[in-house]
Amino acid sequence: MSKSEMADEALFLLLHNEMVSGLYRTAEQGDGENGRCITKLENMGFRVGQGLIERFTKDTARFKDELDIMKFICKDFWTTVFKKQIDNLRTNHQGIYVLQDNKFRLLTQMSAGKQYLEHAPKYLAFTCGLIRGALSNLGIKSIVTAEVSTMPACKFRFFLAECLYFMHNLYPEVNDINYCYWKLQL
Amino acid sequence: MSKSEMADEALFLLLHNEMVSGLYRTAEQGDGENGRCITKLENMGFRVGQGLIERFTKDTARFKDELDIMKFICKDFWTTVFKKQIDNLRTNHQGIYVLQDNKFRLLTQMSAGKQYLEHAPKYLAFTCGLIRGALSNLGIKSIVTAEVSTMPACKFRFFLAECLYFMHNLYPEVNDINYCYWKLQL
Numbered sequence: 001m002s003k004s005e006m007a008d009e010a011l012f013l014l015l016h017n018e019m020v021s022g023l024y025r026t027a028e029q030g031d032g033e034n035g036r037c038i039t040k041l042e043n044m045g046f047r048v049g050q051g052l053i054e055r056f057t058k059d060t061a062r063f064k065d066e067l068d069i070m071k072f073i074c075k076d077f078w079t080t081v082f083k084k085q086i087d088n089l090r091t092n093h094q095g096i097y098v099l100q101d102n103k104f105r106l107l108t109q110m111s112a113g114k115q116y117l118e119h120a121p122k123y124l125a126f127t128c129g130l131i132r133g134a135l136s137n138l139g140i141k142s143i144v145t146a147e148v149s150t151m152p153a154c155k156f157r158f159f160l161a162e163c164l165y166f167m168h169n170l171y172p173e174v175n176d177i178n179y180c181y182w183k184l185q186l
Numbered sequence: 187m188s189k190s191e192m193a194d195e196a197l198f199l200l201l202h203n204e205m206v207s208g209l210y211r212t213a214e215q216g217d218g219e220n221g222r223c224i225t226k227l228e229n230m231g232f233r234v235g236q237g238l239i240e241r242f243t244k245d246t247a248r249f250k251d252e253l254d255i256m257k258f259i260c261k262d263f264w265t266t267v268f269k270k271q272i273d274n275l276r277t278n279h280q281g282i283y284v285l286q287d288n289k290f291r292l293l294t295q296m297s298a299g300k301q302y303l304e305h306a307p308k309y310l311a312f313t314c315g316l317i318r319g320a321l322s323n324l325g326i327k328s329i330v331t332a333e334v335s336t337m338p339a340c341k342f343r344f345f346l347a348e349c350l351y352f353m354h355n356l357y358p359e360v361n362d363i364n365y366c367y368w369k370l371q372l
Contacts (some may be wrong), residue, residue, distance in 0.1 A: 007266040008194040010241045014234040015201050019208075022230055026212070044208055048200040055196045080193040 009083055009105075016106060019044065020122050038125045045129025046136070053134040056080065066160070069138050070097055077134060082106075096158035100153070107152035111127065120148040195269055195291075200212025202292060205230065224311040232322070239320040242266065244291050252346070255324050256283055263320060267285065268292075280348035284340070293338035306334040 023040060027033045056077065063069045074086035078101075088100040106123045110116045124146035132144045141161040148154050207227060213219045242263065249255045260272035264287075274286040279320050292309045296302045310332035318330045327347040 005194075007238065008198075008243055010269060011196075011234070012201070014237040015198070015205070018230045018234055019201070020207060022226065023208075026226075040208065040212075044204045048197070048204055051200045052196055053192065056193055056252055056305075059305055081197060174210075 005083075012081070013105070013109070016123075016126060019126070024122065025105045034122075038121060041108070041122065041125035041130075042129035045126040045131075046133035047129075048126075049135075050134025050137045051132040051133075052081075052130070053077070053137045057138070063138065064139065067091070068142065070158075071134070073131060073134065074088075074099060077131075081130070088111045097158040097160075099158070100154070102153045104152050104154040107148070110151060114133060117148065117151065120151065120154075124148070124154065128156065129159070192268075198267070199291070199295070202309075202312060203295075205312065210308065220308075224307060227308065227311040228318075230313035231312035231317075232319035233315075234312075234322075235316040235319025236323045237319075238264070238267075238316070239323045243324070247325065252326065252342065253277070255326065256344075258315060259320065260285060263317075267316070283344040283346075285342040285344070287342070288339045290331070290338050290340040293334070293340060296337060300338045303334065306340075307332070310334070310340065314342065317344070348353065 023037050027037050039146065059074075064071065070089060070091070074089050078084065078086050082101070082103070082105040084103065084105070086099045088098075089104045090098045090100075106127065107120065110119070110123070128144040128146050132142055135142045135158070136145075143159040145157045145159075146154060146156070206227065206243075209223050212283050213223050243316070246258075248282070256275060262268065264281070268287070270287075270291070272285045273288045274284075276284045276286075292313065293306065294307070295306070301369040304330065314330040314332050318328055321328050321330075321344070331346040332345045340346050340365060
């Protein structure tokens with residue numbers, strides 16, 4: 001990695017950290033406050049994702065299909081933002097995709113143990129929004145959730161519009177489609 | 187500029203915009219609120235600047251003197267963050283430096299006319315902090331202010347510790363040394 005790339009990456013990591021801690025610093029203490037911060041981060045990610053994909057796909061050929069778009073997200077998009085590719089992509093071919101990153105860049109600065117596991121969601125919300133925003137500008141409505149079991153590995157689940165009706169029947173209590181960490185097993 | 191560099195730059199610009207607008211969106215309306223947002227952005231910039239310079243100077247030779255540091259900021263540091271060098275560097279050799287960027291990256295997205303001039307300070311505060319943080323980790327205590335007369339050109343003024351005592355005598359009413367847009371002419 002060149003010096004300039006290293007600095008670019010550091011800039012993103014530092015800015016992201018500032019955004020997360022800045023948001024939590026100004027937030028009041030309270031039960032609902034964590035959820036509100038997560039939603040704000042997710043929304044910020046959404047807008048950044050929209051802008052980024054717009055610039056990024058300006059000169060690329062039109063995508064063949066949904067899977068083609070997903071591959072683009074896993075390779076080009078991920079490499080630009082996180083300097084590595086997604087390690088594993090799975091799908092049920094019915095609108096659910098699971099992307100696994102075994103060394104997710106925004107978690108590598110934290111200890112690999114279990115002690116910071118509860119803090120992981122605030123470092124994932126922005127990225128969930130980022131992908132959702134990117135997909136949205138490519139014409140795909142989705143819900144993106146993230147799950148960490150062992151740091152710094154991370155799974156991102158995409159639920160595309162086609163499976164949402166089914167999901168809603170399965171989990172009628174879930175109303176906020178922008179932010180929910182569903183425990184659905186794929 | 188390669189595709190990856192372009193995307194890196196877009197990521198920074200988009201994140202910065204989100205940070206500014208996110209902060210202003212959550213701020214309450216009020217007289218003092220703009221100042222508080224500016225201070226927050228400046229502080230965020232400070233911490234990012236500290237982290238960035240740490241990674242950036244890891245393998246560089248020790249700086250000869252103050253001017254050497256300033257040249258590094260104008261060339262390497264500026265190029266990494268803003269993808270261009272500073273256009274002009276001046277100093278009075280008594281602790282005041284003026285850096286001029288004729289096409290400052292964070293202002294180029296705004297119209298070049300006068301109508302958005304009043305919004306310029308919120309797009310400069312982060313950068314003032316960024317430089318102050320970088321200098322601080324290189325052992326130089328400073329105040330950094332910015333001034334725009336014609337968009338997207340911008341002047342950054344550094345007041346180093348040695349001139350602050352003099353400044354304070356000149357402007358005894360200025361107490362917040364972290365944030366002040368002094369009108370001192372160099």
